[in-house]
Amino acid sequence: MLASPFRCVVSPGRRATPGRHLNRIDTMKLELRGITKRFGALVANDDINLTIEEGEIHALLGENGAGKSTLMNVLYGLYRAEEGEILLDDVPQHFAGPGDAMAAGIGMVHQHFMLIPVFTVAENVMLGHEQVKAGGRLDLAAARTRVREISERFGFDVDPDALVESLPVGVQQRVEIIKALSRDAKVLVFDEPTAVLTPQETDELMNIMRQLKAAGTSIVFITHKLREVREVADRITVIRLGKVVGTASPTASNEELATLMVGRAVDLTVDKAPATPGAPALVVTNLTVIDPLGQILVNDVSFDVKAGEILAIAGVQGNGQTELTEALMGLQPRVVGEISLDGTSLRGHSVRQVLDAGVGFVPEDRTRDGLVGGFTIAENLMLDRANKLPFVKRFNLQLSYLADFARTKVAEFDVRSQGIETPVGRLSGGNQQKVVLARELSRDLRLFVAAQPTRGLDVGSIEFVHERIVATRDGGTPVIVISTELDEVAALADRIMVMYRGRIVGIVPGDTPRSVLGLMMAGETPAEGAAA
Amino acid sequence: MSAAQQPTPTPAPAKSPEPDESSRWHNVFREITTGNAIISVLAVLLALLVGAVMIAFTNANVQESAGYFFSRPGDMLSAAWDAVSGAYSALFQGSVYNFRRPSFADGIRPFTETLTYATPLIAAGLGVALGFRVGLFNIGGRGQMLIAATLGGWVAFAVDLPAGIHLIAALVAGVLGGALWGGLVGLLKARTGAHEVITTIMLNYVAFYLVSFLLRDGFLKTPGSNNPKSPASKETAVYFDLLGPDYNLHFGFILVIAATVFTWWLLARSNLGFKFRAVGENPNAARVAGISVQRMYVYAMLFSGGLVGLAGINQVLGTTTSGFGAGIDSGIGFDAITVALLGRSKPWGVFAAGILFGAFKAGSFSMQAAEGVPIDIVLVVQSLIVLFIAAPPLVRAIFRLPAPGAPRRRPVPNVSQEVAAK
Numbered sequence: 001m002l003a004s005p006f007r008c009v010v011s012p013g014r015r016a017t018p019g020r021h022l023n024r025i026d027t028m029k030l031e032l033r034g035i036t037k038r039f040g041a042l043v044a045n046d047d048i049n050l051t052i053e054e055g056e057i058h059a060l061l062g063e064n065g066a067g068k069s070t071l072m073n074v075l076y077g078l079y080r081a082e083e084g085e086i087l088l089d090d091v092p093q094h095f096a097g098p099g100d101a102m103a104a105g106i107g108m109v110h111q112h113f114m115l116i117p118v119f120t121v122a123e124n125v126m127l128g129h130e131q132v133k134a135g136g137r138l139d140l141a142a143a144r145t146r147v148r149e150i151s152e153r154f155g156f157d158v159d160p161d162a163l164v165e166s167l168p169v170g171v172q173q174r175v176e177i178i179k180a181l182s183r184d185a186k187v188l189v190f191d192e193p194t195a196v197l198t199p200q201e202t203d204e205l206m207n208i209m210r211q212l213k214a215a216g217t218s219i220v221f222i223t224h225k226l227r228e229v230r231e232v233a234d235r236i237t238v239i240r241l242g243k244v245v246g247t248a249s250p251t252a253s254n255e256e257l258a259t260l261m262v263g264r265a266v267d268l269t270v271d272k273a274p275a276t277p278g279a280p281a282l283v284v285t286n287l288t289v290i291d292p293l294g295q296i297l298v299n300d301v302s303f304d305v306k307a308g309e310i311l312a313i314a315g316v317q318g319n320g321q322t323e324l325t326e327a328l329m330g331l332q333p334r335v336v337g338e339i340s341l342d343g344t345s346l347r348g349h350s351v352r353q354v355l356d357a358g359v360g361f362v363p364e365d366r367t368r369d370g371l372v373g374g375f376t377i378a379e380n381l382m383l384d385r386a387n388k389l390p391f392v393k394r395f396n397l398q399l400s401y402l403a404d405f406a407r408t409k410v411a412e413f414d415v416r417s418q419g420i421e422t423p424v425g426r427l428s429g430g431n432q433q434k435v436v437l438a439r440e441l442s443r444d445l446r447l448f449v450a451a452q453p454t455r456g457l458d459v460g461s462i463e464f465v466h467e468r469i470v471a472t473r474d475g476g477t478p479v480i481v482i483s484t485e486l487d488e489v490a491a492l493a494d495r496i497m498v499m500y501r502g503r504i505v506g507i508v509p510g511d512t513p514r515s516v517l518g519l520m521m522a523g524e525t526p527a528e529g530a531a532a
Numbered sequence: 533m534s535a536a537q538q539p540t541p542t543p544a545p546a547k548s549p550e551p552d553e554s555s556r557w558h559n560v561f562r563e564i565t566t567g568n569a570i571i572s573v574l575a576v577l578l579a580l581l582v583g584a585v586m587i588a589f590t591n592a593n594v595q596e597s598a599g600y601f602f603s604r605p606g607d608m609l610s611a612a613w614d615a616v617s618g619a620y621s622a623l624f625q626g627s628v629y630n631f632r633r634p635s636f637a638d639g640i641r642p643f644t645e646t647l648t649y650a651t652p653l654i655a656a657g658l659g660v661a662l663g664f665r666v667g668l669f670n671i672g673g674r675g676q677m678l679i680a681a682t683l684g685g686w687v688a689f690a691v692d693l694p695a696g697i698h699l700i701a702a703l704v705a706g707v708l709g710g711a712l713w714g715g716l717v718g719l720l721k722a723r724t725g726a727h728e729v730i731t732t733i734m735l736n737y738v739a740f741y742l743v744s745f746l747l748r749d750g751f752l753k754t755p756g757s758n759n760p761k762s763p764a765s766k767e768t769a770v771y772f773d774l775l776g777p778d779y780n781l782h783f784g785f786i787l788v789i790a791a792t793v794f795t796w797w798l799l800a801r802s803n804l805g806f807k808f809r810a811v812g813e814n815p816n817a818a819r820v821a822g823i824s825v826q827r828m829y830v831y832a833m834l835f836s837g838g839l840v841g842l843a844g845i846n847q848v849l850g851t852t853t854s855g856f857g858a859g860i861d862s863g864i865g866f867d868a869i870t871v872a873l874l875g876r877s878k879p880w881g882v883f884a885a886g887i888l889f890g891a892f893k894a895g896s897f898s899m900q901a902a903e904g905v906p907i908d909i910v911l912v913v914q915s916l917i918v919l920f921i922a923a924p925p926l927v928r929a930i931f932r933l934p935a936p937g938a939p940r941r942r943p944v945p946n947v948s949q950e951v952a953a954k
Contacts (some may be wrong), residue, residue, distance in 0.1 A: 331820065352822040363820050371816040375564075381811060383821040392803040399801075 027054040027216040028088055028105055028186035030075075035084035037070055044070040046080070046242040052187060057209055057219040059233035060486060061226075063261055063458030066240040068222045072189050072408070076102040076108050107180025110324025111192040115179075117165035122147050124164055125179045127389040146416050150178050154211050169317075170201035177208065181217075188212065189220045193230055198316045199486060199518035206232045224261070226254045227487075248395035262459045272470045275494040278307035281478040282328075282447050287337035289323045290504075297323040300337075305447070307479040310469065312493030312510070313482045316521055320502035321482045325451050328480075329361050330354040341447055355384055358446035362436050364482065366429075370436040373425030377417060380424050381439050412491050414464065415440040435470055448472050451482040466491060484516055558667070562813070564922055565664040567878045574927050575920035576874070576888065583913040584616045587905055593617035619905040626898025627891035636780075642894055644781040650890025651784045652677075652843035653848065654866045655881040657871030658795045659714070659839030663728075663773060664877040666832035667812040672717060672732025673865020675739030676710040676837045680844030681860045682743055683709035686751060688765035688848060689855075698768040699849070703787075706845025707838045713739065714837015715830060722826035728833070736865075742856045754855065764854045771850040784850040789883075791842055796879040798835070808832055840865065870914060873921050889914065 030052040037045040044067045052058045062068045073079045075086060077095030086093045095101045099106075112366070115124050133139045147160035156174045164172060173193060180188055190209075193203045209219055209232055215337035223229055231238055236248040246260050281287055282305040289298035298320045305311045313321050326332040328339060330351045339346045346354055355361070363369035371380050382402055385391045386404045390401050406420040412505040417427055424432055433453065440448070450469060452463040469492060473479045483489050489496055493510040498520040504525040508516070520526055571719040588594050594615055625631060627646045633639040656673050663670035670676075684706025693701055720726040746752040747760040754763045771783035799805040812817040813829045819825050847860050871889055875881030876951060896910035920927050927933070 215936065329820070350822075350824070351819060352824065355822045361820065368814075369816045369820045372810050372817050374813045375810065379806070379810075382806075383823075386803045386807050386810070386823065395802045395804065397803055397806055398802055 018479060022369060028055050028218065029090070030106075030187050030220075031087040031090070032051050032071070033085050033087060035071060035074055035081045036084075037067075037074055037079055037081045044242050045074065047084070048239070048242075048244055050237055050244070052218045052220060055213055055216045055218055055480070056234040057213050057221055057231040057232055059223060059236045060220045060239060061223060061229055061236055061257060061261060062239035063224060065462070066261075066458075067241045068239055069191060070242075070358055071239070072108070072191060072220070075101065075189065076106060102183050102185070105184060105186035106189065106318065107183060107185025107187070108189045109173065109176045109180060109193055111195060113166045113176055114519070115172060115175060117284060118163065120161050121158055121167075121175050122160040122165055124175060125160075125182050127179075129183060146182050147178055150181050154208060154215075156208070166167035168201075169196045169229050170198070170204060173197070173201075174208070177212075185217070187218045187220065189222070191222045191389065192224075193221070194223065194225060196317060198521050199514070200522055202228065224486075226257050229257070230254070258284075258459050270466045270491040271468060272492075273474070275309045275473065277309040277494070278476065280304035280479075281307045281342055283338075283340050284328075285338040285340075287324070287327060287335065287339065289320070289327045291323075292332045292334070297502050298327060301499075301502075301504055302337075303497055303504065303507060305480055307478050308473060308476045309494040310473050310479040310481055310492050310510075312489040312496045313499060314486065314489045314493075314496055314517060314521060315484065317484050319499045321499050322451070323502075324499070325361075325364075325449055325480075325482055328354070328449060329359065348381065355443075358444055360440035360443060360445045360448040362433075362450040364451035364455065366432055366436050367425075371424045371432055374423055376421045377410060377415065377424055377427075377435055378420040379451075380435055381406050381409055381442075384439060384443075404440060409438040409442060428458075428461075430457045430464075433457060433461060437465065441468065441472065445472070445477050445479050447480070449480045449482075452484065453481060454483075454485070454488060486517055489517070490514065539694070547929070553668070561667070561669075562584060563924060565661075565873065568924075569876055569881065570933070571924050571927050572874050572876055572881070572885070572921065574931055575917050578927065578930065579913045580620075580917035582916050583909055584620070586912060587616050587619045587909055588808075589610035590906070608914040615905075619899055619909070622899040622902040623892075623895035623910075624900075625769075625771040625895075627895030641779065642898070644775060644779045645894040646887060646891040647727060647785055648780045648851070650886045651782075651788050652846045653867055653871050653889050654788045654883055654886030655784075655791055655846060656840045656843035656864050656868030657875060657886050658791055658879060659710075659836040659841075659850070659883045660868045661872035661875060661877040661879070662799070662808070662839060663832060664872055665812045666808045667815065668718075668721075668829065668832055668836070669838070670714065670717070670732055670833070670836050671729060671866070671869060672735050672837075673840045673868050674716065674861045674863075675732065675736040675865075676741040676840040677844030677847070677861040677865050678743045678858070679713040680706040680710035680841030681848045682746065682752060682854055684841075684845035685762055685765065685848040685856055688769035689763040690751070692766070693768060695768040698766065699771070702765075702769040702849060703845055706848070707841045707898070710841015710844055711834045711838035714840065715834040717837070718830035718833025721833075722829045740858055745788070752861045759857075760779060761857050762855045765848055769849060770853045771846075773942045782850040784846040787842065787846075791839060792879045792883045795839065795882075799879065804831065805821050840868065867914070870918050874917060882899050894933075933936070 032048060032050040035045050035048040036043065048071055049069075050071075060068050060071070061232060070079065074081045077097045077100050086095065093104055095104070116127065119127070122140055122143040125147050126138070126140070130144050131139040144160040147158065150156070151158045151160075156175055156178065158171060158178060163515070164175060165484065168174070173196075177188070193205060197205060206228070209221070213219060221229070221233060230252070231250075233250050236250065236252070236257070236490060237244055238246050238248065238257070240261060240263055245263070248257060248260065284304065285302050287298060287301045288296060291297050301324060303311070313324070315321050323332060327335045328346070330346070330349045330353065334345060337347070341357060344357065346357060349357070369371060372383065375383070382391045382405075391398055391405075403420060409415075410417070411422055415427070415431050415434045415438065417431060424435055427435070448469075453465050453469065457465065469479060469481060481488070481492050490510075495507055495510055496512055496517065497507045498505040500523040505520045505523060508520070508526055512526075538699065590613065593611040594608060597604075597611045598605045601608050624644050628643050630639050630642050632642070656677065659676070660670050660673060683700045687705040688698070688702040691698065715733065717728050717731045720731050721728050743752070744760060747762060752762045754761060773779060774781045774783060774785060799809065805827055807818065807823050808831075810821070810823055811825050814824050818828070843864055844861065847862070848856050852860060867889060871885045872882055874888070875883070875885035892910050892914060899905045899910070900907050
């Protein structure tokens with residue numbers, strides 16, 4: 001049904017051959033048989049069998065590091081499997097690279113978009129696949145027509161001449177989809193597509209998936225979010241530790257799916273007693289953050305956090321939450337307004353001074369800002385204490401003290417590794433985050449700020465991190481959790497502050513319905529009476 | 533999905549790809565500067581092999597016998613073997629032990645020459661390596677050495693102090709000179725963000741012309757001479773010989789051993805070194821953990837310049853004590869980069885690499901004298917070493933070594949999970 005004016009076959013070493021195949025029903029059955037992929041001694045995929053029927057949405061569910069992405073990279077020709085074969089309509093395939101996979105009709109929508117921001121939509125769609133008029137001139141008109149055609153067919157509402165950088169994230173994702181469809185993809189792989197979307201955009205994406213399915217396209221939907229899977233998938237395959245551990249139907253409950261994913265029963269709700277908030281500890285008044293180009297990133301924000309409560313800051317990625325936390329931590333140079341913790345001003349303080357004032361901080365990008373990947377677990381645990389007794393005496397690192405400290409913390413925070421000398425870069429995301437938590441929570445805290453504390457973590461680690469955050473609150477420490485995940489916000493928050501375009505849309509109670517939060521995240525002020 | 537649906541605008545479309553891009557360069561930099569020791573050894577081996585081919589092809593006998601290669605191929609092969617083995621054995625005898633001398637005392641002389649040549653290379657190499665560990669590329673060795681030689685040299689020839697104290701004063705002046713010249717770079721980077729590669733290169737020129745000027749018209753000028761050359765260092769400031777007057781090896785070598793121990797302690801055992809390494813490995817995380825990255829850049833350049841300054845002062849107190857010109861650095865500041873790379877930016881690795889390069893220097897003269905092999909061949913070998921080190925994938929491909937990073941990318945999370953599961 002994916003009729004296209006230019007059906008392009010890309011084969012290695014050959015340019016695209018345009019041709020006309022109107023009204024052709026392009027459906028395809030994809031089968032992975034006995035795929036085994038090893039990296040040295042590690043088996044990332046162990047004898048995986050997977051069949052994607054024509055025109056179905058097949059969810060691939062698994063924790064981070066379970067081997068989902070590896071499997072899809074094998075399918076996409078980026079990795080070569082040691083064993084097993086890929087069959088399209090029962091014909092074995094050999095993909096030497098993504099070019100072969102694309103030519104065979106497999107398209108991938110990556111988690112991080114593979115788009116060039118300063119190019120238009122049409123230019124991005126034709127990239128790597130350019131059609132050329134006489135004299136070597138690019139045939140932009142053809143690409144434009146193509147974008148418009150696909151866009152109209154599925155109601156994407158994408159302007160072919162818009163610059164990609166000017167588009168919202170959700171629309172950029174549609175450009176990725178158009179790109180795959182313009183190459184006649186019959187199987188579309190979505191790798192964690194909802195990570196960057198608002199709840200509304202996520203709903204729209206679900207609709208797009210259903211439409212694609214109706215048009216005959218098969219979809220592989222990689223995710224670890226249970227709710228989305230149950231909403232849209234026809235079949236669910238669960239992968240754990242590189243193996244297929246089971247299939248499920250969308251009617252399965254969240255708990256059943258989570259149990260399959262993790263391999264043990266999981267409690268998805270966070271046990272927490274009602275908060276007993278004390279006096280306001282952190283008071284932020286009229287805070288504004290301006291970037292070096294003069295753009296206002298955080299616009300006149302005022303709020304407070306009380307001792308013993310969790311304030312969750314919700315919002316779509318990129319609405320000023322990052323800059324707000326950086327301003328709190330002394331990481332932003334241009335800050336106007338006032339920040340005070342227990343009555344003392346923190347504004348204009350260096351990171352060192354803020355940490356010394358008793359602020360614990362879990363940065364949102366732990367590999368970039370939280371950890372030194374090449375350092376051992378032990379070294380990372382003292383990263384913030386390189387001047388402090390008893391870690392350092394007269395310029396000398398106290399390595400035996402550090403080793404004892406590290407062993408205690410590794411045990412307390414259940415960091416699973418081959419020992420405290422393991423470089424943290426080799427740990428899983430969950431264990432890396434536990435190292436960050438162990439470091440930050442082992443100081444005497446008067447404020448704890450956790451930005452995206454469970455991003456990219458598996459269910460088991462999420463549980464652990466949430467318990468720790470609640471325990472910190474119960475110890476009487478004011479806690480700020482910044483999260484783009486509504487599930488997390490709902491599970492942890494005593495109060496929720498929603499940010500949109502650098503401003504506070506509203507501060508609402510922790511039990512505010514998801515639909516209200518979703519609207520607030522899109523910039524609509526909450527209905528009357530919802531404000532707290 | 534109606535077309536009327538209003539797309540939700542977001543101010544910043546996620547993150548720009550820049551951080552990823554810069555971290556990729558950062559990774560490449562780290563792999564080249566602090567990679568695996570095996571690559572270093574293999575790079576030297578490969579460079580010697582390619583050097584052998586060049587020696588063979590530039591040899592007159594080989595070229596002659598190549599003329600009738602198809603009638604008697606053995607001639608050319610044996611001529612090539614003679615040329616290569618002759619050259620490399622001359623290199624060995626000129627740098628380690630000369631078997632043609634009857635006594636051990638004479639035979640070992642080449643090795644002491646090697647150590648003498650290695651002395652400034654190790655010192656400067658340590659400086660460059662320290663910079664590498666903090667993520668800084670100090671190619672200002674020349675300027676730092678020149679300033680060190682100027683200040684230290686001036687103390688050595690113009691000041692009168694008792695023996696011993698004079699030496700220490702000159703030494704301190706030299707090291708401080710290098711440290712200041714390096715620290716200036718760190719300060720510029722910390723305050724203005726000026727890239728150290730640019731500033732170090734420019735400061736090399738500044739130092740060179742400054743010293744040239746001082747030698748002609750300034751306080752380095754020898755009274756009554758028109759030569760742009762400084763007066764000789766006073767006896768009280770000159771390094772003493774370690775093995776007596778028959779050998780050139782001097783006290784500088786002991787200093788360099790001490791410098792190596794110090795650098796090792798600094799990087800591996802001190803809290804300052806810990807912060808250095810944290811900044812070098814991941815400046816973002818270091819900053820978030822409360823480490824002042826800017827301050828570390830200044831400190832690191834002070835230490836780096838100081839160590840390079842030790843090489844500079846070594847020249848005027850140990851090697852060329854009869855007065856120096858503007859070429860006193862003899863390119864050591866640049867060779868130091870190679871030494872640091874070959875030593876993988878580890879203090880003892882730099883020490884070993886410095887000795888190897890000292891051997892190349894000492895041996896190349898006898899290679900030329902004995903076999904007529906041009907000294908340039910040694911330079912080619914040195915350059916090839918850098919080339920092979922800068923292209924670790926090439927060496928890995930030749931020797932079929934596994935890529936260390938490859939399996940680590942995606943699947944590693946499983947490793948720990950599986951380990952944990954056991």
